[in-house]
Amino acid sequence: MSDAARQPLQPALLGPHSRWLSVLPAPLYQRALAAAQPVQLATGQLLFGQGEPARSIYLLGTGQVYLFQITPEGHQLGFELLLPIRDVGLIAAVPAARYPLTAQATQTTQLLTWTQATLQSLCEAHPPLTLHLLQLAHACNQQLARRTYELATLRVEQRIARALVRLAVQLPARPDPATPLVLPVTRQQLAELTHTTLPTVSRTLRTWAQSNLLTADRTALILHDLALLHAHAGSVLPITDERVPPC
Numbered sequence: 001m002s003d004a005a006r007q008p009l010q011p012a013l014l015g016p017h018s019r020w021l022s023v024l025p026a027p028l029y030q031r032a033l034a035a036a037q038p039v040q041l042a043t044g045q046l047l048f049g050q051g052e053p054a055r056s057i058y059l060l061g062t063g064q065v066y067l068f069q070i071t072p073e074g075h076q077l078g079f080e081l082l083l084p085i086r087d088v089g090l091i092a093a094v095p096a097a098r099y100p101l102t103a104q105a106t107q108t109t110q111l112l113t114w115t116q117a118t119l120q121s122l123c124e125a126h127p128p129l130t131l132h133l134l135q136l137a138h139a140c141n142q143q144l145a146r147r148t149y150e151l152a153t154l155r156v157e158q159r160i161a162r163a164l165v166r167l168a169v170q171l172p173a174r175p176d177p178a179t180p181l182v183l184p185v186t187r188q189q190l191a192e193l194t195h196t197t198l199p200t201v202s203r204t205l206r207t208w209a210q211s212n213l214l215t216a217d218r219t220a221l222i223l224h225d226l227a228l229l230h231a232h233a234g235s236v237l238p239i240t241d242e243r244v245p246p247c
Contacts, residue, residue: 063109
């Protein structure tokens with residue numbers, strides 16, 4: 001277990017990174033932080049399952065959360081690997097909604113959570129929050145549709161590049177742009193995130209390693225040239241750090 005995973009979460013440090021907490025006026029912001037409940041997941045443990053009633057919103061503090069979907073044929077399709085600090089489960093802002101994806105911890109993970117009852121209380125105290133949460137939930141649905149569109153229309157190389165760019169934009173800003181980025185993703189996860197095979201991912205990474213774009217090992221990718229990765233991703237659909245996941 002990492003040192004970060006051993007330490008209790010500090011809501012005051014995480015709150016400014018949330019897309020919904022940050023819009024609250026100061027007194028309600030403090031009330032919301034005080035209402036947050038900690039959640040700790042072991043590696044492999046589910047935060048929520050696909051199709052379950054969406055009853056809570058989360059804020060990822062440490063660790064990783066993998067979002068995936070199981071097809072009717074039983075295949076596991078990855079959609080995003082979330083790194084701290086990210087909102088998760090924003091679809092719970094919609095009454096009677098169900099989570100469209102499964103969320104699973106890929107390492108020891110800590111989150112903060114707010115129930116629908118808490119959200120309703122905050123919305124009653126600050127009505128503009130209701131519209132803001134619904135807008136965020138709509139953005140989640142748009143992200144899910146966007147990922148599905150990419151998987152159906154983009155070449156494999158583009159899909160792999162875009163998955164890596166999405167990981168890169170979640171990392172903290174580098175003091176020196178020349179410093180390589182360490183992307184905490186395995187080749188198997190990358191294959192699932194891009195709906196392709198492990199041999200195809202390995203072959204693509206080997207080709208990119210030869211051009212010094214990245215270095216690959218068993219548990220991470222070291223990215224040397226983010227601009228070149230963007231070029232491989234293509235410009236059909238611009239990639240931005242919306243900070244809103246597809247669930």
